[in-house]
Amino acid sequence: xxxxxxxxxxxxxxxxxxxxxxxxxxxxxxxxxxxxxxxxxxxxxxxxxxxxxxxxxxxxxxxxxxxxxxxxxxxxxxxxxxxxxxxxxxxxxxxxxxxxxxxxxxxxxxxxxxxxxxxxxxxxxxxxxxxxxxxxxxxxxxxxxxxxxxxxxxxxxxxxxxxxxxxxxxxxxxxxxxxxxxxxxxxxxxxxxxxxxxxxxxxxxxxxxxxxxxxxxxxxxxxxxxxxxxxxxxxxxxxxxxxxxxxxxxxxxxxxxxxxxxxxxxxxxxxxxxxxxxxxxxxxxxxxxxxxxxxxxxxxxxxxxxxxxxxxxxxxxxxxxxxxxxxxxxxxxxxxxxxxxxxxxxxxxxxxxxxxxxxxxxxxxxxxxxxxxxxxxxxxxxxxxxxxxxxxxxxxxxxxxxxxxxxxxxxxxxxxxxxxxxxxxxxxxxxxxxxxxxxxxxxxxxxxxxxxxxxxxxxxxxxxxxxxxxxxxxxxxxxxxxxxxxxxxxxxxxxx
Numbered sequence: 001x002x003x004x005x006x007x008x009x010x011x012x013x014x015x016x017x018x019x020x021x022x023x024x025x026x027x028x029x030x031x032x033x034x035x036x037x038x039x040x041x042x043x044x045x046x047x048x049x050x051x052x053x054x055x056x057x058x059x060x061x062x063x064x065x066x067x068x069x070x071x072x073x074x075x076x077x078x079x080x081x082x083x084x085x086x087x088x089x090x091x092x093x094x095x096x097x098x099x100x101x102x103x104x105x106x107x108x109x110x111x112x113x114x115x116x117x118x119x120x121x122x123x124x125x126x127x128x129x130x131x132x133x134x135x136x137x138x139x140x141x142x143x144x145x146x147x148x149x150x151x152x153x154x155x156x157x158x159x160x161x162x163x164x165x166x167x168x169x170x171x172x173x174x175x176x177x178x179x180x181x182x183x184x185x186x187x188x189x190x191x192x193x194x195x196x197x198x199x200x201x202x203x204x205x206x207x208x209x210x211x212x213x214x215x216x217x218x219x220x221x222x223x224x225x226x227x228x229x230x231x232x233x234x235x236x237x238x239x240x241x242x243x244x245x246x247x248x249x250x251x252x253x254x255x256x257x258x259x260x261x262x263x264x265x266x267x268x269x270x271x272x273x274x275x276x277x278x279x280x281x282x283x284x285x286x287x288x289x290x291x292x293x294x295x296x297x298x299x300x301x302x303x304x305x306x307x308x309x310x311x312x313x314x315x316x317x318x319x320x321x322x323x324x325x326x327x328x329x330x331x332x333x334x335x336x337x338x339x340x341x342x343x344x345x346x347x348x349x350x351x352x353x354x355x356x357x358x359x360x361x362x363x364x365x366x367x368x369x370x371x372x373x374x375x376x377x378x379x380x381x382x383x384x385x386x387x388x389x390x391x392x393x394x395x396x397x398x399x400x401x402x403x404x405x406x407x408x409x410x411x412x413x414x415x416x417x418x419x420x421x422x423x424x425x426x427x428x429x430x431x432x433x434x435x436x437x438x439x440x441x442x443x444x445x446x447x448x449x450x451x452x453x454x455x456x457x458x459x460x461x462x463x464x465x466x467x468x469x470x471x472x473x474x475x476x477x478x479x480x481x482x483x484x485x486x487x488x489x490x491x492x493x494x495x496x
Contacts, residue, residue, distance in 0.1 A: 005113045009120040010097040016338065017096040021089035021132040024345050025352040026080070028380055029135040031387035033073065033080040037062045046390035049081025068222025072139050072178045079134040088134055095142050099123055102148035107277055107315040114322035115314060121330040122310040126303065128337050132345065140300065143179045144307055147186060150175045154208050155277055165204065169211040176215025180225070182304045183216035188287025189280045245298040249289065252309035259313045262323045272316055281308040347376045355388055355404070365400030374406040375425050375483065382471055382481050403472045406430060417476040421493050427484040429493045432477050433463050440496045443482060449490045456489070
């Protein structure tokens with residue numbers, strides 16, 4: 001009975017992952033990866049994936065022009081292009097169970113219910129905010145699971161046969177190639193480990209390290225990565241944007257310290273962190289931190305950093321009775337995260353279905369969504385409409401490119417040769433600029449209007465097609481969507 005109780009958290013998180021995946025409509029990248037990726041102009045491809053050879057060729061092209069994650073995206077395209085959503089939901093559920101299992105048993109094969117329950121809570125806090133579609137789950141949940149399995153193999157004292165060692169080397173290469181955001185921190189930790197041992201690795205450790213490094217270098221130095229980095233640098237955010245992201249770096253380290261102090265005396269922290277596996281995790285977290293500070297854009301990039309502290313948190317309670325109050329508090333937060341994600345999935349499903357429905361009916365390609373759906377996932381509204389266009393062009397190759405506007409504009413005579421600002425939500429505007437008599441649209445910002453009320457540097461909106469706020473352009477006008485997401489800043493858009 002006690003053994004069955006231990007596995008309840010695994011079954012519960014697997015069931016939850018299955019339900020969330022099966023209920024999620026595929027959109028955005030999940031649609032894009034269902035198409036063959038050509039050597040150039042991948043956003044204009046609407047040839048569906050039909051064979052594994054199509055995927056192989058697609059990923060060779062993708063490797064050259066967009067992304068180095070050949071292994072991860074090969075698997076993504078298998079699900080998006082060849083298999084159905086139920087297949088993905090089932091296998092993804094097992095990946096979630098394997099992830100929690102690996103976190104629970106990373107250091108000492110803990111098998112008690114409370115430890116596995118804590119691992120489940122932390123996995124939910126870390127990964128449940130991701131969309132439950134193949135591109136996100138495989139790139140992060142599956143890669144994290146593969147990396148933890150690889151680390152267990154690396155630290156294992158078990159002697160391998162020649163065949164077993166070759167298989168582990170292949171697995172090491174594939175794991176290192178999956179995602180540079182994980183392989184770079186792990187590589188940094190390996191270098192630290194090698195330095196601490198003064199270059200003394202066993203034959204098995206050398207084989208696994210070098211194979212992992214080969215996979216990592218294959219991913220990191222993909223030609224497509226350098227193109228992506230150059231585009232990222234061109235659109236690099238402000239110093240304020242970087243500063244705003246810094247609090248995200250403290251949550252999981254704080255969770256680790258709280259959990260540790262609840263179960264150990266303060267003096268034992270140094271002893272705990274002196275263990276080889278714990279030092280490896282700290283070195284990995286430090287490398288991830290430096291890497292993301294260099295990029296100045298955290299977001300999903302700090303998932304490997306947070307993963308290290310999640311594993312450390314579970315390791316420090318393994319073999320001890322986990323505090324009931326902490327588990328109760330963690331459960332409440334985890335349920336909140338799941339409820340928030342359920343809402344996001346519901347909203348995205350409404351938006352995805354509305355886009356397909358209205359776009360299929362539209363002869364011009366222009367559709368109108370309810371204002372709240374228009375603003376939800378605004379990146380998709382402004383930048384990722386090509387995926388829907390390509391899907392509809394499978395049955396109607398001449399289908400016009402999709403353009404999305406808010407419902408408030410449906411009965412307004414504003415899509416003509418004019419300059420106009422249309423408010424579509426709180427601190428959200430669609431701006432229309434005349435083609436024959438263009439004016440500048442300036443965003444005026446006031447920081448903390450109820451307190452210091454200080455004016456910030458005005459921003460002139462970019463109406464070019466390469467802008468991240470661009471919506472559409474015709475012979476009469478160009479349009480953009482501007483949203484102020486900072487609650488402590490009040491913005492106004494004026495026409496000069």
